[in-house]
Amino acid sequence: MQLFIGGTRAGKRGIVRQRFDAAVWHSAHAGCALKAWPSAVESARCLVLEGWERWLAARLADEPSDDRLRQVMSTELDALREWEARSGGEVVLVMLEMGRGIVPLSAEKRRLRDLNGWLAQDAAARCERAWYVWHGLLKQLSY
């Protein structure tokens, strides 16, 4: 499993498209639900998942506990890794860096920002490689 992380419009999508040209995309921006990824991998050897901040945002209201929500997302990451091991496929996670600005005024946004940061940490910890995308350029993050 690999992680590509970068800020808004940093060029993540273009870089991932170029490197994984045969991948199936499971994107929150295309209306896909996170839970629905198993149906997307039926035909795929490589699965790209993007829009994690949207999947998180959609769950904020239903799950008031940060710890439990973080756990739910981690379980999903574990399931993706298990699919890789079982099928010999490849998972690519595209995540948004949003933690480097001013602390948001709204409690909901602060919560989303916190959970998004933890999600990125939990994802990187489960990946073999992590990449930082900055203005269309790519750098491998060291472990």
Place this chain on the structure above:
Amino acid sequence: MIAFVSGGARSGKSTHAEALARRWQTERGGARYYLATARGGDDAEMQARIERHRRSRGEGWITLEEPFDLLAALDRVAPGSTLLLDCLTLWASQLLYASPLDEAQGIAIVERTLAEARRRNVGLVIVSNDVNEGMPPDDDETWRYLAFLQQVHCLVARQADEVVQVVAGLPQSWKSQGSRQP
């Protein structure tokens, strides 16, 4: 030669870019120009910022002022010289909000400026500010600005020979002559 230097607010990016421009001028000869995108105006804070930058730059710069027409500014630079452009964030906001031009015309200006700088052997050092790693904007106008700025950043980073991210005054290289992307 084109360099792109970016980083957070007060990360030391201008200081690094100025040093780079001085080095290029020493190596390549010619004059050293500073293209200020900021207009003095009546704003006391802006004047103080401009004055602080001017003091820290020191002597030896020919200052050009041009809010958005970078090509017109480049026309005032002697071929073979070094030109420091500081900074793209301000240029982008002036282009979108204080000029009759739109995003496509802005991109065209940047593309032509990069190409002309190469053709005229002008060493161009471009400074900008990273503003896309916080919460994504939730209003359309800020989105429009950020999308345009990032389009410009990606374009300049792709074309530049040298790309540096400055963190706490320390230049981190993303691209240097001869290096390849992973």
